[in-house]
Amino acid sequence: MNTWSDIAAIQPMASQIITNSIIKDRISHAYLLQGARGTGKEDIAILIAKVLFCENKSGANPCLACNACKRIDSGNHPDVHWIEPDGQSIKIEQIKNLQKEFTYSGLESDQKVYIIKGADTLTANAANRILKFLEEPSKKTTAIMLTENSQSILPTIRSRCQIIDLKPLNPLHFQQKLIDAGLNDATAKLMSALTNNLDEAIKWSQDEWFAGARKLMVQLVEAFTDNVSDVYLFIHNHWMQHFNERKQMEQGLDLLLLAFKDILYYHIDHEDALVIFAPDERLEKLAMYYSQDKLISILQDLLEAKQKLKQNVHPTLVMEQVTLQIKR
Template sequence: MKTWSEVAQVQPLASKIITNSMKKGRVSHAYLLQGERGTGKEEISLLLAMALFCKHTSDAEPCHDCNTCKRITSGNHPDVHWIEPEGQSIKIEQIKNLQKEFTYSGLESNQKVYIIKGADTLTLNAANRILKFLEEPSKKTTAIMLTDNSQSIIPTIRSRCQIIDLQPLNPLHFQKQLMDAGLTEANARLMSALTNNLDEAIAWNEDEWFAEARKLMVQLVEMFSSNPNDVYLYIHNHWIPHFKEKKQLEQGMDLLLLAFRDMLYYHLEKGETMVVFQKDDEKLEMAVMYFSQEKLMAILHAILQAKQKLKLNVHPTLVMEQLTLQIKR
């Protein structure tokens, strides 16, 4: 999404709110863009920053060709600052450095824009520190906060921002985009369940590591129903060596979640919504016979809990071992 007209096709309400406020000269001092991954938070932030600085806008649309637009797009404009988590959170030191920037005039104009990615990861001290700007905004300073999880934003911050809700992408429309990009229908269905980001989905589809991850997931699910006594050994010999990094293990958990959800859908006669298995897959039928609806509900809950433990920095190997035992019970 590189223009407001493109944004309007995917996020019509967000596009209308922002462009109308710009045309009327009523840009908010702080925005909170909240929505799932891939819904366009960063693209909208970039467009808003460009529109605020570009000298050749037309109906709130930046020209995209001037030196200012190009530098903002490349991340090299001195008055547009991106803040993102260092590790698991945005720390108070980062906000202190940001506050120092508040005290300086813009290098090329009086306008300044701060884009805070993962605003829900602000530590409590960092969040309280950012309130100073939100409570005493400069007329020429605009903060844009981005979050996948709006409920983790403290109320005092939310109350000082114009909140813009980004709607989930239409999965069928996204699947069509993926198939137009060369993915098979089955792969497009799976990728649309894992991500809303087109480039990410295409990259995963071509990634050998991901192909192996998908294969390991199917083998693991099959072992739970056909050879449960060897599952623990399989986890240590195959699963953990492949999913070495925390982010990779989270992706593996997502694949497991979709596989067990497929089984539940099969029980509920909702085969058309499955994304990992096909209706006539023998492996699926065998697994469904082994797991009851009640057991599948418990497994889905256990996987979600395991994902939460990963976010809390519990050791990945321990998380996977505990999950394996819960599924086997």
């Protein structure tokens, strides 16, 4: 997305708020962009940076052709700094290094921009450290913080930022984009339930690892009803072998969430929402085995398992615990 018109197509309110600020020369010293993956956080951050550095902007839009715009696109602008989680979190050492940059003048102008991805992963010490900048803003320094989970950010940080809420994308619109890109209807529906990122969805749809992950997920769901005594063997001999990285495990839990949601949707005659199973005898059998109350409990257990992964609990322990909970 290269212009505010592109942003407005998916985030009209955010586009209007920011472009009004640009036109009135009232760009905030700190923004907090909060929204799910794929809702345009990074695109908005990059556009704000381009506006601040562009040599030939027209109204609220950067020219996209000048040296500054091109360097921001390539990630090589010396006065635009990106901070990303180091592992599971943004650590105090990263913020200390960033603060050193605060003391220097911009290499090519007095303007500086700092974009902090995954701002909700700031450790407590790092979060307190970043407050120094937010409490004593420089007129020529702009911070842009990106998060999927704003409630995990310190209230003192939130209160010092202009908060921009990004709305979830229209799933039907996204599904159509996937179909236009060559995915069949069923795959487009599944991918739109897993991600809002077009490139990511297309990549997963062509990935043999993902096809294997989906197959294992179905086998595990059926094992809970057909071979419950062998579930732990399946987890250790097959599941953990395939989902051997933390992000892969998160994808596995996401697939399980969708599968158990399908069973619940079948219970309540909401078959148009199915994304994993077809409304056939297999799904009918699963619905007979699980009550609605049990399914709601399982969905809660899976969500808690995802949270434990984010809290750095060992993936094998997380999977063993949620397996035990589902078996009860």
